Amino acid sequence: MRRHFRNASIIDASGAAPFRGTVTVEGERIAAVTAAPVETAAAPGDEVIDCTGLTLLPGLTEAHCHISFNNLTSIYNAVEQQPEDHALAALANAQLLLKRGWTSLFSAASAKPRLDVAVRDAINKGLFEGPRIRAAGQEITPTGNLGDLDTNYMEIPRTLRFSVACDGADNFMKAARLAARDGVDTIKVNVSGDRDWGHMHADDTVTVITERELEAVMQVADARKLIVATHCSSSAGVKMCVRQGVQVIFHAPHADAEARDMLESVKDKVFVVPAAGFPIAMFRRHDEFRLGWSAEKLASLETEIGIFTDCMRDLHKRGVRVLPGGDYGAFITSPQGENARDLEIFVELFGFTPMEVIVAATRHGADLMQLGGQTGQIQAGFLADLVILDGDPLADIRIFQDPDKIVGVLKGGVFAKREASLSRASGPMRKTA
Numbered sequence: 157m158r159r160h161f162r163n164a165s166i167i168d169a170s171g172a173a174p175f176r177g178t179v180t181v182e183g184e185r186i187a188a189v190t191a192a193p194v195e196t197a198a199a200p201g202d203e204v205i206d207c208t209g210l211t212l213l214p215g216l217t218e219a220h221c222h223i224s225f226n227n228l229t230s231i232y233n234a235v236e237q238q239p240e241d242h243a244l245a246a247l248a249n250a251q252l253l254l255k256r257g258w259t260s261l262f263s264a265a266s267a268k269p270r271l272d273v274a275v276r277d278a279i280n281k282g283l284f285e286g287p288r289i290r291a292a293g294q295e296i297t298p299t300g301n302l303g304d305l306d307t308n309y310m311e312i313p314r315t316l317r318f319s320v321a322c323d324g325a326d327n328f329m330k331a332a333r334l335a336a337r338d339g340v341d342t343i344k345v346n347v348s349g350d351r352d353w354g355h356m357h358a359d360d361t362v363t364v365i366t367e368r369e370l371e372a373v374m375q376v377a378d379a380r381k382l383i384v385a386t387h388c389s390s391s392a393g394v395k396m397c398v399r400q401g402v403q404v405i406f407h408a409p410h411a412d413a414e415a416r417d418m419l420e421s422v423k424d425k426v427f428v429v430p431a432a433g434f435p436i437a438m439f440r441r442h443d444e445f446r447l448g449w450s451a452e453k454l455a456s457l458e459t460e461i462g463i464f465t466d467c468m469r470d471l472h473k474r475g476v477r478v479l480p481g482g483d484y485g486a487f488i489t490s491p492q493g494e495n496a497r498d499l500e501i502f503v504e505l506f507g508f509t510p511m512e513v514i515v516a517a518t519r520h521g522a523d524l525m526q527l528g529g530q531t532g533q534i535q536a537g538f539l540a541d542l543v544i545l546d547g548d549p550l551a552d553i554r555i556f557q558d559p560d561k562i563v564g565v566l567k568g569g570v571f572a573k574r575e576a577s578l579s580r581a582s583g584p585m586r587k588t589a
């Protein structure tokens with residue numbers, strides 16, 4: 157049985173303007189794409205879905221996703237949650253994101269070693285509905301850096317932490333090999349801390365990992381064809397990442413002119429994901445969540461937002477692939493499911509047109525997932541990962557934030573969400589399920 161999505165406004169993510177036409181889905185793939193007035197003939201038993209007034213585009217990729225972060229108020233929430241409960245909550249988050257149009261999730265770390273892996277595998281085996289997932293393990297971090305929660309008096313068991321603290325190349329190599337043994341797709345390394353974060357502080361120059369430590373992780377990853385993704389705020393850290401061939405750099409706010417030149421020189425290989433939703437939500441929603449933060453802290457956050465806005469605008473102009481995805485779930489101010497706020501941020505602050513951010517979240521997102529040429533565009537032969545919107549995202553990118561406007565989501569040709577309005581098929585070929 158084929159499904160014909162007729163008379164949709166099609167955004168194919170090639171970057172071309174939308175066109176009216178029909179997308180035909182057969183099995184898990186797009187069988188045909190035709191521009192009106194041409195229509196693929198519907199055979200008996202086919203389903204024809206009238207998409208007049210609707211926009212059809214490829215499914216989105218969340219490029220900095222933590223399905224195991226459950227809208228934390230403290231990072232210790234993630235430690236306290238027991239693994240059985242934690243795995244189920246992570247699965248629920250993955251399913252929520254799928255229904256919001258995120259058909260692919262690129263993980264930026266798992267709160268315990270195998271949460272991402274278990275959810276990915278259960279979905280791939282068909283045990284549960286869910287999005288495509290590139291799984292990560294815990295963050296691998298130098299002692300005392302972002303993610304190291306231990307003190308002299310309290311050591312948290314290794315498997316309950318969202319990070320593994322390491323020192324020296326051998327130690328980093330061991331942690332990377334353990335992650336590989338667990339079945340991850342992506343090895344996450346914390347190359348620097350963050351601005352204004354006490355002993356995990358990072359500015360233009362501070363990088364807390366050594367080049368040999370990062371190189372050791374790269375060796376493990378390269379030998380197994382795994383991706384390395386880094387938490388990296390400092391300029392020196394960005395340069396080290398480019399030198400070492402890191403494929404995905406998260407944050408990168410302080411990249412100076414030389415670091416940006418280096419990123420531009422590898423723009424066909426590297427992805428930058430600012431994870432902007434996280435600090436922006438903290439800044440804009442602190443009152444709503446009664447956080448009681450000091451004026452000094454808020455001023456610092458505002459400064460940080462200005463710094464990464466400048467950097468991302470520049471990287472985008474230089475043609476570096478900057479992708480949306482914003483640490484949703486890592487703090488209560490940016491809960492899971494509100495991920496599409498990032499799309500608005502890219503338009504509002506980073507100089508993207510709505511079409512450019514859609515291409516970033518779809519075609520470039522598929523490249524990030526290592527599924528380029530397989531999904532992320534509306535083309536015959538591609539996987540039918542589709543989103544159907546009741547409205548025009550080019551007129552208002554915020555449409556993705558309204559679940560009621562997301563009337564259909566398909567992953568691999570199977571509906572993950574289907575509003576009643578999508579059943580308004582007409583004509584003699586209508587078939588009800």
Ligand SMILES: [Zn+2]
Nearest residue numbers: 220264483486
């Ligand atoms: Zn993150």
